Amino acid sequence: MIRVGGEIVYDNNGESLIEVYKDLWKMGTKRANMVEYGIMNENTRKLLSKDDSADRNAKTEGAYDMVMAKVYKEQKMKLGKILNDQSPYAPYNMKSGFEYTITLPKADKIMVAQANEKVKGDTLKNIHLEYETIENEELANQVNEGYETGRSLSYEHTTLLKTTVWAKDASRFNESIDVPMESMMAVVLLFRKRTITDSEEYVFPSIEKVKVTIEGKPNAVYSQGLTYENFYDEAKRLFGMANNACNDDISVRKFYKDKFALVINLRAVDDSLIVGSGKKILGDNPGILLEIETDGISEDILCNIFVLSDGLINISEKALQGISY
Numbered sequence: 001m002i003r004v005g006g007e008i009v010y011d012n013n014g015e016s017l018i019e020v021y022k023d024l025w026k027m028g029t030k031r032a033n034m035v036e037y038g039i040m041n042e043n044t045r046k047l048l049s050k051d052d053s054a055d056r057n058a059k060t061e062g063a064y065d066m067v068m069a070k071v072y073k074e075q076k077m078k079l080g081k082i083l084n085d086q087s088p089y090a091p092y093n094m095k096s097g098f099e100y101t102i103t104l105p106k107a108d109k110i111m112v113a114q115a116n117e118k119v120k121g122d123t124l125k126n127i128h129l130e131y132e133t134i135e136n137e138e139l140a141n142q143v144n145e146g147y148e149t150g151r152s153l154s155y156e157h158t159t160l161l162k163t164t165v166w167a168k169d170a171s172r173f174n175e176s177i178d179v180p181m182e183s184m185m186a187v188v189l190l191f192r193k194r195t196i197t198d199s200e201e202y203v204f205p206s207i208e209k210v211k212v213t214i215e216g217k218p219n220a221v222y223s224q225g226l227t228y229e230n231f232y233d234e235a236k237r238l239f240g241m242a243n244n245a246c247n248d249d250i251s252v253r254k255f256y257k258d259k260f261a262l263v264i265n266l267r268a269v270d271d272s273l274i275v276g277s278g279k280k281i282l283g284d285n286p287g288i289l290l291e292i293e294t295d296g297i298s299e300d301i302l303c304n305i306f307v308l309s310d311g312l313i314n315i316s317e318k319a320l321q322g323i324s325y
Contacts, residue, residue, distance in 0.1 A: 005096030
């Protein structure tokens, strides 16, 4: 949760689910260099957690697991959302400062017990905050001046709207999205098994067709409905281009096998750096209605519905003036 001047500007308790999915679209080299952020092979994770079954002589994908576990024994968490790509920030002279509240998952949600043992909990030690500073006085004054005269900070606002259960053997599902947004970028549906054994597995529920209705009218982009031959291209437009400048690391086969996402893209342009190109949704019923036809699913699954929108924070006289998303 992020507050500015005491007002919540970002709150999403399901962010990890969609952030894990976004990382899947990163090129293999980018993912390989994210060891310090927790993306690593199983044996390295075992070494870090002092698992007795870890192989201390293993070599995986050309990287020495023992070396990785030694170099990255401290894990990092980025807190750069909103401020990450927005130029330097001057916190000490701000009347409305940024406050981050971080809630970590319980140990048994992220750790696997060894044989005949239970996950009892975990302990965090040696927590420290790292940040860059401006030492040049002239540059520091320029940054301060920007927050005094007025500037806007844009960011992607993500909302886990709801999680529903799709029952096995059903062939038709209706999902409604009725939250008002100034610039809705996309609606993303991620499907998981009810019993999750793989944090990077996303199920394809044999969807045949999706009818998209916005405020009572068929959407112009999907006027004939969104069909299975479009699913990969729409996901790639949103996730692949943003992560890899038009390259992607999820093949069509992998996408439908266990990396599926249903994406309803509502942007006027594909460029993720252009703010405000999303669809304005007033929030009046019926909002957005998705009528989804499937070929039937063999087991109950969870459907997580996310809404992505453009967020904008306006700051003037070093104080929060307004928020929109």
